Structure formats: structure tokens, C-alpha cells
Amino acid sequence: MSEKRIVMSNALRKWLVMNGMSYTIFVYVGIFVNLFIWEQNRLIFDVAWFNLTVYVSWSFAFAAAAYLLSKRTVRLLLGISALSGGTAFCLLSFVQLDNRLVWIALVGVPVGLMYGFFSAAQNLSVSLSGTPAELGRYFTAAGSVQQVVTLVVPLLSAIVIHYFGYFSTFALMLLFFAFMLLYSAVMPGISLRAHAEPGEGSYVFRLFRDDLFRKPRIRWLAASNLAAGVFLQFQQLFLLIFTFSITENKFWIAGFNALYTAATLAALFLYRRLRLKDDTLLIAGAGLLSCGFLIVLVPAPAVLIVSNLLTAVGMFYFGAAWNTSQFKLIKPYPQSGQAKLLVWRETLICVTRIATLLVVLSVDDIGGPVFIGLIAASLLCLLAVPWFERRARRAGEGASEPAAEAGDSAVSS
Template sequence: MTTALKRLLLMSVSSGIIFNYMGIFINLFIWEKGNQIFDVAWFNLIMFLVWGAAFMFGANLLSKLTIGSVMRVAAIGAGVTFILLSWVHFEPKMLYITLIAIPVGITNGLYGSAQNMGISLFGKGKEFSAFFSAISVIGQLISFINPLLFAVIIKWMGFTASFFIMFIFIGLMIVTSYFVPLISLKEANEPVFRKFRLGQVFSTPQLKWMIPSLVAGGFFIQFQGIFSLIFTFSVTQDKLNIALLQIMYTSFTIGCVFVYRRFSRTRQISDNKWLTFGMGAAAAGFLLALFPTPLILILSNILTTIGLFFFATIWSSRQFMMTYQLEPIHQTRVMVWRELILVISRMFLLALILGIQDFNGFVFKAVMIFSFSSVLLIPYFSKKSDETVEKTVRKAVES
């Protein structure tokens, strides 16, 4: 792994603590306002709407600023989030949730654009797998410690104390941003959004197969992301127990890391088979959610968490590998479209989730089956993408 990627990993530690907190405890904070699925879905829907816009704005900023500068702006967005959570409280509830979601979306969108640009420009081939595997390990370590630490703080001192503590990590994120590579698109001779039509950006057969894969991936990520939390919140209201459940899910992911590394090192099992296994585990988890008892919901979360690990490690690294030989400006366009497609598909699923009242209703079952079907398509799209590469190589050899 290059020094540049190692520095991006360092940045991932400080930022990962903030994003892990946002992912669990801001959603819990909103859930406790009324224990309604609608509230959490609305928060995430507004967040992703702003996330997509902020990602595009961040990509445009990279033509003038370095990724470190954009990451610092993202850190300021995180600071605004915790200021609002600490001191601003008003009715109506939907307007308040919307206000909180806006800076969270700005933070995620700006940081995502800067990080993705850094990874795509400095990664080379197999380094992507190493990077995403390392990202996964760091993420799991944070997921192990962070929920327990902040659950104890919130249980003993309240949410406000935890919001203040997050300012320490925001400061650390700002300091760390000065050590990331000085990457920008200042040398590019044309704006990011000039040749930005979908067909112009996804111009090869392999890149074209990314589009349906991203749509299906967005459905999976969003269903797993929101319901892993809601299932956990439904099982217990105790913050310490919520943290312990999150740690248990993390333990299964860490186990997957060791198993994957053990067998992938010897190539006994191909990445295609690992991806199929992961998506199969996620699909089984979705099906179990049709029987929403506490133990079944926990088992469902375990299976979808295992699926998410293989999805994030293999699927993400493959998509970055498709772009690393492109020109930097073309890479940026692919990354922006990649994020937009993911965000739009996630928002579509969240719009469906707004209509869910409980786990026994028709709407929940319909959304679950829809997500289940999407998961099963991901290995197929991945396989078709690989086949286009093989055909291209075969034609080149024959000619």
C-alpha cells in the first residue's frame, strides 16, 4: 500500500469515530423522540438528499482546493451538527429532524468526495483490496469501542455530554486533514461536469455494468443500514445493551475478516464466491426479518452484517479497480456518478420505508422482498462485468 493510502487510513480513524457516532447515536436520539420508523427514515432521506448535493459540490471544490481542505470543511459541518443537537430544540418535530439532517448530509457528502478522490488517484490494482480490507478492520475496531464508550457516557451523563466530547474528535479530524496527500484537480483542463452525461462517463461495457450493480447495492446498503439499527432499538431501549449488540455484530465481522484473509491468501476461494456467499447470508437475514421476534431480529442482523462485510470489501474494491487506469478527471466523474446513483437508490428505498408502521405490515414485507431480490442480483452483475473484461482481452489477443 502506498504512503498516500496509508495517510488516508490515518484520516479514516479520526473521521470514523465521528461517523460511527452519527450512524448510531443520532439515529437513536431521533428514535427516542417517538419510537417511530418514519422519523428515522425521514432523517436519513433528508440526509442523503443533502449528501448527494454536497458530494457534487465537493467534487467541484476539488478543482480549486486539496482533499485536505474539503475534509476540513466537512469537519466544520460536523461541528455545526453537534452545536444544533446541543442547543437547538423546537417543534414541529419533522422540521427539527430536517434541520439536524442537513449538516450531517453536508459532512458525509464533502468527506466522501474528498476520500473517494484520494483513493481512486492513489490506489493501484490489488492495493484497493488491501485498502478496503484495512478500512474494514479499522471500522470494526471503532465499531467495537465507540458504541460502548459513548453508551456509558450517554447513560451516565446524557446525550449533551457526548455531543461536547465529539468536538474533541472534530478537532482531531481537522489536525489529521493536514497530513493527507495534497491531491486536487487543479491540473485538469476541463470542469468536472462538462462531459457528464451517463453514457459519456460510463463509456466502456465494464463501466456500464456498474450502473445496475450500484442501484442494487444502494438498496441493500440502505435496507441493512437502517433496519440493523431499528431492529436493535426494537429489541432493547437500554443504551448499554444497544452498544453490546453492536459489539456482537462487530465481532462477527472481525471473524469474517480473518476467515477471508486466510482463504483469499491461498486463493482457495475466489472473490466471486465470497461475494455470492456474502449476498446469500444477507438474503437469508432479510428473509428471517419476516418473523420479527427479538432473537430472530438479532440473528437477521448478524447475517446481514456478514453480507455487508463481503459486499464492502470485494464489491467496493472492484469498482475502484475499474477506474484506476482512467484519467483523473474521468475518475472523478465516475466517482460522482457512483455516489449519485447510490444516493438516489438509497433515497428511493427510504421513501418506501416512510410508509412502514410496523414489522408485520404488508409494506415492510414488500420492501424486504424487494431488497432481498436486489441482493441476489449483485453477484450476477459482478459476474457480467468480469465477463466483459475477459471478452475484451480475448479480442485483443485474437487481433
């Protein structure tokens, strides 16, 4: 009986295939495009500026994608994502400008559009494609796919770059975008057209106006997302910076990445054996992340590697539990309500990601006062998320089922 309960729908299985292709691209971008930008001047500023432009365009793309989904299907969003990514790699291959900051921004904007449209298509579709039990299974399986891709792609990329240069890998990524574009045509034709409301374009503002101060569950979800954006961005960016500061050798970087991934796969094995509850997993992830953040106050190379190991495992546990918890809280809302909540969720996370990156622009070295302040802020936000999640669940237990509220569209007036 329990096995039937965790079998994923056909739509979710298709998303796993799409994730395999997209993660290949995303892993390459996350490591080697950042390394490509870092190598010229070896400045934290350059990498932070690239990521800042990515997340600014990501937030706008996600909101635009949700609007398009009220008129078209996820296939269009995936197609736009593939074309945006292809544009970024064409710019990397064929365009060079004297003004380096403008060139970095030109690359970062289409990368952000790629991420934004893809994450909108995935999140809005996944929330409509399975039960809470299926969603938990999906996020665990998607994490497994991501870890395998994360293990293989950097090693293969390092080999190709060593023998043929960066531009050969840019050409290979363009092939992946072509496959992604073709596969988008067979993805589930999920749309919110049947649930669209008049004046849909102002949904984010109506959500804030009508629900943030009226529904406790929405307030706690908002707080959780704002807090998460800070430490998610800190961990993601400085995992790269710590690795690049130790070595710029592609094989060593791929080897370190393989080490982090192997540790995460071991964590996945333990997760499946122990069958921990989401709350326990969330707290375990927060504990590992906290240890990883704190030990970098002693910035020796070996310590930085251990920090990356702890934060990689911690982020796997934390991400699996946190995403499952968030989608379970959103699932009871009607389809249009789920879409709007997911747009709002992504927007809030991007807001604090961007704020964190603005602070990172002033970080000159690891160990300075600004960096230590970022560690303190990240720790406070990290430890606050489990508490916010519990408060959101408790608020939801005392509320009526959103889908059944007469005359209430859940997230808009």
C-alpha cells in the same frame, strides 16, 4: 515478492489514520444520533426522515466536492466535512424547534454534508493513491479499523451517556471534529486541477449522455450501483430499527453492537485464512445477507438479533469484495475520468437509497405488506449485483484501455 505487492502507499496509510477519527464520529452518529431521534416518539418515520435528509444532502455534497477537487485539494473537502459535522452537533446541543420534522431536517442536512464531502475526498483520493492490489489491501485494513472502532465507541458512549447525558458525548464529538480539522492539513494534497476540463460543472450529465449508452462496462456499473443502493439502505436502517425495537437501553444496544462486531471480526479472520477470491466473497456475502433478510419475516426478538448477525457479516464480505471490484474497474481510466465515474457512482447509489427511504416513510410496523415488499426488492437487487459485476468485467475485457483511447476522455466528450 507478494509482500511488496500489498504494501500500501504513504497516502493510503494516512487515510487509515483519518478513517479511525472519522469512523469514531460516523459510528456514534449511526447509532446514538438515530437513537436520540427515535426515543421521543419511537417512530420508524422519524428515523427514516432523518436518513432521507442525510442522503439528499450527501448526494449534492459529493457532486460539489468533486467540482471543488478540480480547483482545490482534498484538504479543503476534509475541512468542510469537519465543519459540517461540528455544525450538526451544535444544532443537536443548542437548538430545539416546535416543528420536529424541520428540526430533524436541520440536523440531517449538515450530517449529510459531512458524509458527502468526506466520502468524496476519500474515494477520489484512494482511487488515485494505489494499485489494484494496494486498494484490496486498503479496503481490508479499513474494514478492520472500522470494526475495532465499531466495537469500542458504542460501549464508551453508552457509559458516558449513562453518567453524564447525551450532551456530554456531543461535546466529545466536537473535539473529534477539531482533531479531524487539524489532521486534514497533513493529508496528501491530491487535486484534479491539472486534469480539469472546460465546463467541468456539467460532467455528470455529459457522462450520462456520452457514455451510458455507448460503453457496456459503464452500463453494467450503473446497474450494479443502482441495485446496491436499495439493499445497502435497507440493511443499514433496519439493523438499527430491529435493535431499537428490542431495547432502548444504551448498554444493551452497545452489547448487541459488540456482538455484531465480534462476528464481523471472526469473518475477517476467516477471510484472511481462506484468502477467498473476490467473486467467491461477493457471493458468500450475498448469501448471508439474503438469509438475514428472509428470517425477519418471523419478527421475534431472538430472530432479529440473528438477522443482524447474518447481515453484519454478510455486509462485511460483500462490501470488501464489491468496493474492490468497483475500484479495479474504475482504475484504468485517467484521473479526471476516475473522479467523474466516482461522482456518478455515488450519485446513483444515493438515488436508490433515497427512493428506498421514501418507501420506508410509509412503513408503520415490521411485518406489514410494505415492509415485506421492501424485503423482496432488496433481495432481488442484492442477488443482481454479482451478475452485474461479472458483466461489467466481461465488457471491460473486450474494450480498449480507457487511458489509451485517443481523443476520448473516458467519461466525457
